[in-house]
Amino acid sequence: MRQEGLGNTTEDRRASYDFLYKVILTGDTGVGKTNLLSRYSRDEFNPNSKATIGAEFSSRILVVDSHRVKLQIWDTAGHEKYRAITAAFYRGAKGALLCFDITNSTSFSSLSGWLASVRDNSDDKCCIILVGCKSDLKEHREVSREKAERFVKEHQLYGYMETSAKDSSNVEETFQRVLEHIYRKELEDLQHFTSREDDDESPAHDDERFRQSGSVQLDGERNDSQAKKSTCWC
Ligand SMILES: Nc1nc2c(ncn2[C@@H]2O[C@H](COP(=O)(O)OP(=O)(O)OP(=O)(O)O)[C@@H](O)[C@H]2O)c(=O)[nH]1
Numbered sequence: 001m002r003q004e005g006l007g008n009t010t011e012d013r014r015a016s017y018d019f020l021y022k023v024i025l026t027g028d029t030g031v032g033k034t035n036l037l038s039r040y041s042r043d044e045f046n047p048n049s050k051a052t053i054g055a056e057f058s059s060r061i062l063v064v065d066s067h068r069v070k071l072q073i074w075d076t077a078g079h080e081k082y083r084a085i086t087a088a089f090y091r092g093a094k095g096a097l098l099c100f101d102i103t104n105s106t107s108f109s110s111l112s113g114w115l116a117s118v119r120d121n122s123d124d125k126c127c128i129i130l131v132g133c134k135s136d137l138k139e140h141r142e143v144s145r146e147k148a149e150r151f152v153k154e155h156q157l158y159g160y161m162e163t164s165a166k167d168s169s170n171v172e173e174t175f176q177r178v179l180e181h182i183y184r185k186e187l188e189d190l191q192h193f194t195s196r197e198d199d200d201e202s203p204a205h206d207d208e209r210f211r212q213s214g215s216v217q218l219d220g221e222r223n224d225s226q227a228k229k230s231t232c233w234c
């Protein structure tokens with residue numbers, strides 16, 4: 001990961017970022033959300049993880065173009081009893097990983113409910129990606145890739161990825177796809193906003209960084225020292 005010299009001390013550099021995007025993980029209990037996040041943020045897998053209570057978050061900073069982008073990722077509890085409160089954590093989310101377990105068809109059947117809740121409570125332009133977890137257990141598969149892809153099309157989601165927190169397959173790639181999409185959308189919105197300002201002969205927007213940006217290049221590699229974890233008990 002490229003380290004930018006934005007601060008004077010290591011602590012400053014860790015704390016500083018240009019953009020902050022909130023991303024949420026949602027889906028039935030036991031599908032693997034917590035392990036997906038712990039694999040991504042700390043490169044850890046726990047075969048005996050306990051059900052999440054309320055919500056927890058981890059952060060990771062990546063460099064996109066020359067900008068430091070902080071992903072604040074909220075892992076919400078899938079258990080029915082937390083349903084009402086977890087929806088509150090969706091507020092302001094620019095990205096959502098809608099998770100199910102490929103070995104559990106019930107978790108796939110629940111997706112419509114989770115999706116409705118995300119759409120009701122998150123940012124209007126929230127990028128929602130469908131994630132089939134536990135891809136290392138293909139021999140126990142209950143949900144086909146085709147079925148998942150049909151769901152994506154039908155509900156106009158951003159895409160479908162199959163991941164394994166156990167063997168790390170596609171974990172990095174899934175978060176990168178979401179980050180890339182959010183960043184592009186934000187860029188388009190800002191360009192639209194600045195071009196409208198130019199049309200109005202208003203003073204130029206002072207954020208030239210966006211106008212100079214071209215394609216999205218993700219230089220971010222895992223940097224465990226930057227992964228933070230917090231818990232929110234509800
Ligand atoms: N084989 C395999 N097991 C996994 C994988 N991801 C999670 N698990 C296991 O599935 C169980 C549940 O995983 P969690 O990550 O705690 O599930 P969760 O979605 O966070 O569940 P809640 O917190 O209750 O919503 C644990 O025993 C994990 O070890 C995976 O990719 N492969």
Ligand SMILES: [Mg+2]
Pocket residue numbers: 033034035050051052075076077078
């Ligand atoms: Mg959990």
